[in-house]
Structures are given as C-alpha cells and as structure tokens.
Amino acid sequence: MQNVVIDEAALTSMQTLLGEHFESTLLFCHSEFDRLHQELAEHFDTDQETAVRNAHSLKSNAAQFGAVSLAEIARQIEHLLGGSESNQARVYLEQLAPHISSTKEKMTSWLVTQ
Structure with a gap:
C-alpha cells in the first residue's frame, strides 16, 4: 500500500475557513470518502x-x-x-479501502493535536 500523505497546510486552511464547523465537515468528508468508494x-x-465520475x-474531495x-x-x-484500462485501474481500486481507512485515521490524529 502507498504511504498516506496528508497536506497539513490544506487542513489548517480548511480549519481556518470553516471555523467551528471544521470538525463536523471533516467527519462528513470522511463519510463521503466511504460513500464514493462504495x-x-x-x-x-x-x-x-458513473465509476469515473465517482473517482473524480x-x-x-x-x-x-x-x-x-x-x-x-x-x-x-x-x-x-x-x-479503458480497467485491469490496471482495478489494482488501484483494491488499494482504496485500506488507504481511506488510514487516511481518516491520520486526519483524525492531526485534528486531536490541534
């Protein structure tokens, strides 16, 4: 699996922009990661x-x-x-679930330190 990379500056910018709504928006974003993957x-x-649209x-997000x-x-x-390279795309699709999980964990850990 690819290493999880989070741009903390982007998170900080979103936190500044959204203020008190940041945490709830981040949780919604996490649920969107799961929904779009599904x-x-x-x-x-x-x-x-439809698959391309969901990937986009x-x-x-x-x-x-x-x-x-x-x-x-x-x-x-x-x-x-x-x-039309679905066999190669499938390799990445198989990485999504664990990568989403690890991404959400890393983002949540970042939030806790703020």
Whole structure:
C-alpha cells in the first residue's frame, strides 16, 4: 500500500475557513470518502461513466482536504478507467479501502493535536 500523505497546510486552511464547523465537515468528508468508494466499486464493472465520475469526486474531495495520496489513487483510477484500462485501474481500486481507512485515521490524529 502507498504511504498516506496528508497536506497539513490544506487542513489548517480548511480549519481556518470553516471555523467551528471544521470538525463536523471533516467527519462528513470522511463519510463521503466511504460513500464514493462504495459507489465506485459498485459501478466499476457495470457503468464506467458513473465509476469515473465517482473517482473524480473522490479525487476532488480528498484533494480539498489535503489527502494527497488518496487523491492520487483516485486520480489514477479516473485516468485509467477513462482510458479503458480497467485491469490496471482495478489494482488501484483494491488499494482504496485500506488507504481511506488510514487516511481518516491520520486526519483524525492531526485534528486531536490541534
């Protein structure tokens, strides 16, 4: 599995922007990581357009909250599926669940130290 990389400056910026709503928004973001992963996996073999859209949304959400490595995995899936390279995209898809879990843990640990 790829190392989890978090851009703490992005988290700090979001925290400053959202103020008292940051923690609840971060928790919502974590649930979105899970939802988008689930929908991506559900549509991976049956609806490529929907799968690409879910990968794109996961990439965007992850990047916005500084989840650099998660955004990169989602970007790879989006790119490979868009190029009809589903076998290679599947390798990244299999990395998503553990990477999302580790990303959420690292982000939560960061939050606790603030």
